[in-house]
Amino acid sequence: xxxxxxxxxxxxxxxxxxxxxxxxxxxxxxxxxxxxxxxxxxxxxxxxxxxxxxxxxxxxxxxxxxxxxxxxxxxxxxxxxxxxxxxxxxxxxxxxxxxxxxxxxxxxxxxxxxxxxxxxxxxxxxxxxxxxxxxxxxxxxxxxxxxxxxxxxxxxxxxxxxxxxxxxxxxxxxxxxxxxxxxxxxxxxxxxxxxxxxxxxxxxxxxxxxxxxxxxxxxxxxxxxxxxxxxxxxxxxxxxxxxxxxxxxxxxxxxxxxxxxxxxxxxxxxxxxxxxxxxxxxxxxxxxxxxxxxxxxxxxxxxxxxxxxxxxxxxxxxxxxxxxxxxxxxxxxxxxxxxxxxxxxxxxxxxxxxxxxxxxxxxxxxxxxxxxxxxxxxxxxxxxxxxxxxxxxxxxxxxxxxxxxxxxxxxxxxxxxxxxxxxxx
Amino acid sequence: xxxxxxxxxxxxxxxxxxxxxxxxxxxxxxxxxxxxxxxxxxxxxxxxxxxxxxxxxxxxxxxxxxxxxxxxxxxxxxxx
Amino acid sequence: xxxxxxxxxxxxxxxxxxxxxxxxxxxxxxxxxxxxxxxxxxxxxxxxxxxxxxxxxxxxxxxxxxxxxxxxxxxxxxxxxxxxxxxxxxxxxxxxxxxxxxxxxxxxxxxxxxxxxxxxxxxxxxxxxxxxxxxxxxxxxxxxxxxxxxxxxxxxxxxxxxxxxxxxxxxxxxxxxxxxxxxxxxxxxxxxxxxxxxxxxxxxxxxxxxxxxxxxxxxxxxxxxxxxxxxxxxxxxxxxxxxxxxxxxxxxxxxxxxxxxxxxxxxxxxxxxxxxxxxxxxxxxxxxxxxxxxxxxxxxxxxxxxxxxxxxxxxxxxxxxxxxxxxxxxxxxxxxxxxxxxxxxxxxxxxxxxxxxxxxxxxxxxxxxxxxxxxxxxxxxxxxxxxxxxxxxxxxxxxxxxxxxxxxxxxxxxxxxxxxx
Numbered sequence: 001x002x003x004x005x006x007x008x009x010x011x012x013x014x015x016x017x018x019x020x021x022x023x024x025x026x027x028x029x030x031x032x033x034x035x036x037x038x039x040x041x042x043x044x045x046x047x048x049x050x051x052x053x054x055x056x057x058x059x060x061x062x063x064x065x066x067x068x069x070x071x072x073x074x075x076x077x078x079x080x081x082x083x084x085x086x087x088x089x090x091x092x093x094x095x096x097x098x099x100x101x102x103x104x105x106x107x108x109x110x111x112x113x114x115x116x117x118x119x120x121x122x123x124x125x126x127x128x129x130x131x132x133x134x135x136x137x138x139x140x141x142x143x144x145x146x147x148x149x150x151x152x153x154x155x156x157x158x159x160x161x162x163x164x165x166x167x168x169x170x171x172x173x174x175x176x177x178x179x180x181x182x183x184x185x186x187x188x189x190x191x192x193x194x195x196x197x198x199x200x201x202x203x204x205x206x207x208x209x210x211x212x213x214x215x216x217x218x219x220x221x222x223x224x225x226x227x228x229x230x231x232x233x234x235x236x237x238x239x240x241x242x243x244x245x246x247x248x249x250x251x252x253x254x255x256x257x258x259x260x261x262x263x264x265x266x267x268x269x270x271x272x273x274x275x276x277x278x279x280x281x282x283x284x285x286x287x288x289x290x291x292x293x294x295x296x297x298x299x300x301x302x303x304x305x306x307x308x309x310x311x312x313x314x315x316x317x318x319x320x321x322x323x324x325x326x327x328x329x330x331x332x333x334x335x336x337x338x339x340x341x342x343x344x345x346x347x348x349x350x351x352x353x354x355x356x357x358x359x360x361x362x363x364x365x366x367x368x369x370x371x372x373x374x375x376x377x378x379x380x381x382x383x384x385x386x387x388x389x390x391x392x393x394x395x396x397x398x399x400x401x402x403x404x405x406x407x408x409x410x411x412x413x414x415x416x417x418x419x420x421x422x423x424x425x
Numbered sequence: 426x427x428x429x430x431x432x433x434x435x436x437x438x439x440x441x442x443x444x445x446x447x448x449x450x451x452x453x454x455x456x457x458x459x460x461x462x463x464x465x466x467x468x469x470x471x472x473x474x475x476x477x478x479x480x481x482x483x484x485x486x487x488x489x490x491x492x493x494x495x496x497x498x499x500x501x502x503x504x505x
Numbered sequence: 506x507x508x509x510x511x512x513x514x515x516x517x518x519x520x521x522x523x524x525x526x527x528x529x530x531x532x533x534x535x536x537x538x539x540x541x542x543x544x545x546x547x548x549x550x551x552x553x554x555x556x557x558x559x560x561x562x563x564x565x566x567x568x569x570x571x572x573x574x575x576x577x578x579x580x581x582x583x584x585x586x587x588x589x590x591x592x593x594x595x596x597x598x599x600x601x602x603x604x605x606x607x608x609x610x611x612x613x614x615x616x617x618x619x620x621x622x623x624x625x626x627x628x629x630x631x632x633x634x635x636x637x638x639x640x641x642x643x644x645x646x647x648x649x650x651x652x653x654x655x656x657x658x659x660x661x662x663x664x665x666x667x668x669x670x671x672x673x674x675x676x677x678x679x680x681x682x683x684x685x686x687x688x689x690x691x692x693x694x695x696x697x698x699x700x701x702x703x704x705x706x707x708x709x710x711x712x713x714x715x716x717x718x719x720x721x722x723x724x725x726x727x728x729x730x731x732x733x734x735x736x737x738x739x740x741x742x743x744x745x746x747x748x749x750x751x752x753x754x755x756x757x758x759x760x761x762x763x764x765x766x767x768x769x770x771x772x773x774x775x776x777x778x779x780x781x782x783x784x785x786x787x788x789x790x791x792x793x794x795x796x797x798x799x800x801x802x803x804x805x806x807x808x809x810x811x812x813x814x815x816x817x818x819x820x821x822x823x824x825x826x827x828x829x830x831x832x833x834x835x836x837x838x839x840x841x842x843x844x845x846x847x848x849x850x851x852x853x854x855x856x857x858x859x860x861x862x863x864x865x866x867x868x869x870x871x872x873x874x875x876x877x878x879x880x881x882x883x884x885x886x887x888x889x890x891x892x893x894x895x896x897x898x899x900x901x902x903x904x905x906x907x908x909x910x911x912x913x914x915x916x917x918x919x920x921x922x923x924x925x926x
Contacts, residue, residue: 015690055634078440079460082468083780112774112792120671121649129633132623132708136630140550140711142475145468147712149780149910152613153650153671158911161775167789170775170913171679174614174669175651182668189686206648213626213637217644275666277607280659288664291603350649408645409655411667464781467716483717 019188019270020420022263023102023251024359025094027203029065029244029346033097037356038363042393044374046345048227048242056209061221063230064207065244065347083146084159085124087205087245091156092163094203094249099164102251103264104197106164115168115195116157117187118249119179119202119351121407124150126208160199160249168195176407177313178275180247180354181415185273187252196257202351205245215243218408220317228375231348233314233341234321234387235376241316247352248359255420267362271400271418272300278410289313289327289412293402296414297331300400304332307416308398309370309388311357313406314341316348324404325383334384338394341387342371354405354413361401361417369393426477426499428452431492434472439465452493463487479503510685510768511922513757514593514750516585516699517862520556520743520849523565524588529866532874533895537848539741541726544705552719554729555705556743556850560584574643576615579653581746581855582701586657589697593750594762595661602664606693607657609748610670610680610700612854612909614650617706622647653701657748661697674814674909675773676700677747677857678917682771684751685917694756699748700858713742716781718818730851731878732815732844733822733886740816743850747858749865766865769902769918770801776912783820783908787828790906790914794832797916803902805833808840808918810873812864812905813890815844816851821908826886828906828914841898843891847877857907861917864903868921871900 024034029047031037040047051062067090075093076084084092095116099106106114128151134142149155154172161170169190173182180202187200206214215221222240224230231242252270253263274295276288297304310332313324328339342360343353364370372388379387388394403415432447441447442460451459456466463486470486473479473495479502481489489495515525521538522528531538539556547553558581562572565584572580590597597605622644626635646652651669658667666687670680677700684698713719720739722729731737757764774796776789798805814825829837845863852859863874872895879892902920907913 053634059637077443078436079442079465081440082438083464115775121651125648128708129623131712132620133627133630133633135708135711136624136627140707140714141471143708143711143715145464145471145715147708148716148718149673151712152673152910153669154612154673154676154909154911154913155780157672158775158780158913161777161912162779165777167775167777167792169773170672171683171773172671172673174649174671175654175667176649179651179668182666186683189690193686209634210623210626211648213635213640214644214648216637217640217642217648219642219645275668276603277655277658277664277667279602279664280662283662285602285664291664407651408649409652410658411651411655462779462782464716464779471715 014192017192018255019191019252020255020258021250021267021270021362022253022258022265023098023104025098025249026359027067027070027090027094027246028356029067029246032069034359041342041345041360041371042369044372044391046227048230048347051207061216063227063242065242067246083150085127085150087124087203088155088159090205090246091203092159095160095199098249098251104251106166109197112168113195114166114197115190116161116166116170117183117190117198117200118157119173119183120153120156121174121176121179121204121350122206122211123153124155125206125211127151129208129210156203175411176409177348177350177353178405178407178411178413180351181405181413182275184270184415188270188273191252191254196254198252199249200252201247201249201355203247204350204352207245231316231344232376233316233344234379234383236378236380238316238318238321242347244347244349247349248355250355266420268365269418269420272296272302272416274299275413287323289324289406290330292412292414293327293331296416300416302400302416306400307337307402308396309364309401310337310339311361311403312339312341313404314343325385329384335386338370339385339387340370341373344373344375354403357403358415358417361403364398364401365419368397369395426496428492431496435469438468438472453491455490473499508689508691509754510688510751511754511757512749512765512865513752513762514589515862515865516588516592517747517859518558518560518581518585519745519859520558531848532845532863533872535875535877535894537727537877539726539729539850542705545707550710551714551721552710553723554720554726554741556741557705558744575656576618576647577703578611578615578701579656581703582609582653582748583656583660585699585746586660586697586748589748589750590661595750597662600695602662604665604694605661605663606665606687606696607654607663607667608670608680608683608696608698609654609657610676610854610858611650611653611702612671612673612676613702613704613709615647616709617703618647620706620708657697665693672913673911674853675857675907675913675915676854678907678915679773681749681858681861682917685768685771688751688753694753696751697748698751700855701746702853702855703744704853705742705744710742728878730817730847732817732847732876733883733890734879735881735883737817739818741850743852745852745855745859747862764922766868766919767922769803769920770797771917772796772800773913773915776914778912781910783824785823785827787824787831790825790828790908791831793914793916797918801918803918806836807902808833808904809900810867810903811840811842812860812903813842813844814906814908815846817846823885825906825908826888829888837888841873841891841896842888843874843876845874860905864905864919867900867903872897873900
């Protein structure tokens with residue numbers, strides 16, 4: 001495609017363009033790589049453990065989902081190490097895994113035909129923690145030249161774009177935990193505006209002491225110290241969540257372009273997306289999650305009865321769990337659809353969680369299994385949801401899945417994934 | 426400051442390009458050919474300033490394009 | 506048939522110009538609002554100059570609680586947002602909240618509050634293991650900047666999509682571009698959009714010092730920002746916010762709204778080259794301009810004025826001069842180009858939206874804002890940069906561009922209603 005035709009295509013939006021996911025890159029606390037993560041998730045293996053540094057031993061909460069198996073040097077060129085925070089190293093590794101999985105070689109594509117859209121909620125926080133300490137203890141002349149970009153929220157998109165020579169439309173969105181799904185929605189928009197291949201998703205990491213204390217300050221963390229009990233969304237005894245690091249980067253492509261290049265795998269279609277915002281607290285109006293679900297279903301042209309599983313936002317905070325259960329039952333009826341929350345094994349990854357749940361949804365579609373939430377005991381009867389509990393995954397044909405995410409402040413996002421129609425024939 | 430000091434500082438400040446052998450005879454190689462861009466040189470210069478107590482003026486950083494030139498400059502200002 | 510995006514309300518808090526009236530007065534006079542940093546003692550820093558807003562939260566109508574809860578960037582955005590909604594004449598309780606969306610650009614979010622809280626938590630930097638006992642209850646909302654978008658959504662009772670757009674120094678253009686896309690695709694009828702940044706804090710000053718991106722012209726702070734001038738040596742850090750009410754054209758027309766300008770096209774590209782460096786050829790910015798023109802179904806010759814990124818760094822001003830020529834050909838030589846950063850500095854993520862307001866004012870008032878402090882043009886920057894004095898001329902169509910760390914290059918076209926396609 002020449003520059004002129006790329007530009008000309010960008011002039012028109014084609015709402016009928018189907019966007020498909022053709023590559024998965026996962027960096028999760030319970031597994032590096034999509035298949036390892038998926039196997040761990042089905043086995044109910046958790047990546048939640050206590051933060052190791054002795055200096056944090058006095059902190060009131062210490063449980064976090066940690067990507068302990070990640071050795072940055074194995075994934076990141078030496079030249080990039082001094083200029084990147086851990087979050088960017090994780091994001092670069094995830095992007096590389098996704099590109100490899102898709103067998104997509106950006107260098108062989110026409111220029112401007114590939115972009116990067118990511119979400120991130122807290123930037124390169126450990127990096128900036130080190131630099132701000134240097135600033136205030138050793139002076140401005142000791143601050144790294146890399147601080148100017150290693151911190152900001154755009155760093156992952158920028159570094160991925162540079163590393164792989166992707167010069168098409170790119171972007172960065174922040175909406176706390178909802179932002180990862182917003183990135184996917186925006187990636188599909190870029191495809192519909194004429195850019196056939198987009199690297200998209202979200203990765204997070206801010207578990208240094210300052211970052212960690214900022215997590216604690218949300219007032220939403222579980223006070224439980226036993227890892228298995230600390231994050232039990234929808235459980236009777238839920239008392240908060242566990243934050244984590246990691247996430248997922250996906251390759252999203254125009255289905256026709258993917259077919260033309262002979263993409264080896266098509267995990268599914270990004271069939272629907274919608275985002276809403278909750279009314280101002282105290283307004284008396286209902287929260288916006290139900291609207292987000294209904295709009296995403298409408299966008300996908302999917303009636304509720306076609307949804308085979310819901311990957312819940314699963315805040316782990318009783319009032320938010322109840323609100324989510326209410327939204328789900330309002331659309332699907334009481335116990336009307338299996339609901340699961342594999343993030344109970346990773347912690348909440350902010351921008352990382354939505355894309356990681358999308359990976360789960362796509363692999364559920366592929367394998368016909370729904371991963372369980374292992375540590376939930378009793379779900380309040382009033383929730384009226386069919387939460388997939390216990391040690392075993394549930395075997396069920398999955399053709400269409402719904403993924404939900406909510407961000408602190410009132411952000412809601414919903415994504416519908418569907419088995420690719422071509423695959424079904 | 427020796428070439429080994431410079432190697433150590435450069436690796437700490439900007440890593441090593443996988444296609445370059447920093448252990449070889451690099452005295453007269455251009456930093457750009459060794460895989461170091463202007464940002465890497467700024468970080469390196471700042472580290473040298475802090476570690477060796479020398480001052481490398483902004484405009485000088487861009488002019489010192491080889492290890493030899495950089496080492497000569499540092500030894501010159503340290504002696505004088 | 507095609508949904509069109511129009512601007513029906515604007516609010517701005519820029520250095521030297523709070524509110525569109527004062528801001529326009531500043532632009533037309535060519536005064537500069539750069540000065541020695543007053544927020545903290547800048548003497549240990551290489552660059553000691555900034556463009557600061559004289560902003561009093563209480564006088565601007567914020568309550569004590571709002572002031573405590575919100576970072577300065579949020580405060581600026583909320584005050585600008587209130588101005589924009591008032592300017593639009595929208596009755597927010599008459600809108601369908603599900604059709605109202607929000608997008609806010611910011612490059613560095615709540616940096617100022619984070620640094621302030623850090624000093625408390627760490628005992629002025631002494632402790633790596635910061636003390637959670639000193640954490641502010643608002644710390645998390647500084648930590649994750651989407652809290653800014655929430656505040657903006659509340660002020661217009663939006664229940665459609667809301668998000669922060671954070672693509673570094675193009676955030677302010679990309680945020681409005683995002684809003685434009687929401688309207689165009691039919692997701693929203695009204696979007697309160699714009700951008701904010703309040704980065705004049707020691708850590709931000711220090712990080713730009715380190716890469717020598719900001720000017721060290723400390724002895725002449727008022728004339729420190731010199732885009733396209735031969736003597737330019739870096740940008741001047743600024744702060745501010747601008748918010749705009751974007752509306753779908755028919756929605757605006759039905760309620761008889763004053764339509765300030767139309768957004769005709771928007772595009773963004775990445776240079777995939779370097780996190781901070783620019784290639785001198787300006788290719789990717791030119792491509793963004795070409796793509797924006799294509800969306801607008803406009804010929805480059807329609808452009809009456811180019812609002813440049815014009816940061817005043819050596820590499821930027823050459824880069825975009827090349828981009829304008831590459832995208833517009835000979836027409837680039839006939840088109841006035843100016844950088845308002847010469848007057849109000851570079852407020853990172855905010856500036857793109859502030860510049861869109863400036864472009865809309867240029868159209869509304871048929872006036873091209875000048876490039877202040879431009880006395881001796883860099884021979885490598887050989888276009889008409891409207892030095893020193895504003896120019897009265899017909900302005901129907903404006904191109905605004907932005908360029909930022911990470912390699913982002915964005916372009917937007919605005920026009921007087923009826924002058925687009």
